[in-house]
Amino acid sequence: NEQMLIWCALGLGGEAGEVMETIGKLPDGNKDDAADSLVKELGDNDWYNAALCTLLNVNMSTVMEANIAKLKRRYENGYSSEDSKKRIDML
Numbered sequence: 001n002e003q004m005l006i007w008c009a010l011g012l013g014g015e016a017g018e019v020m021e022t023i024g025k026l027p028d029g030n031k032d033d034a035a036d037s038l039v040k041e042l043g044d045n046d047w048y049n050a051a052l053c054t055l056l057n058v059n060m061s062t063v064m065e066a067n068i069a070k071l072k073r074r075y076e077n078g079y080s081s082e083d084s085k086k087r088i089d090m091l
Contacts, residue, residue, distance in 0.1 A: 004055055012048035
């Protein structure tokens with residue numbers, strides 16, 4: 001349902017922010033504590049991704065395979081910052 005899609009998308013955005021916040025704290029604090037926090041935050045992101053896949057009736061492996069195929073088209077010869085600017089898969 002649309003309300004659940006919105007709730008999951010908002011949750012995913014919030015959790016992505018928490019991942020960034022945790023990484024931002026790495027230089028200042030105990031790296032072991034930060035790594036433990038990061039694992040928890042990444043798990044929260046995975047939960048929202050899985051919930052969105054369930055709502056859309058799409059297998060998470062299908063999503064990952066589609067992402068790999070997209071990146072292979074974009075970076076036929078491996079990643080380069082120049083190709084990342086061209087975005088040939090978006091033409």
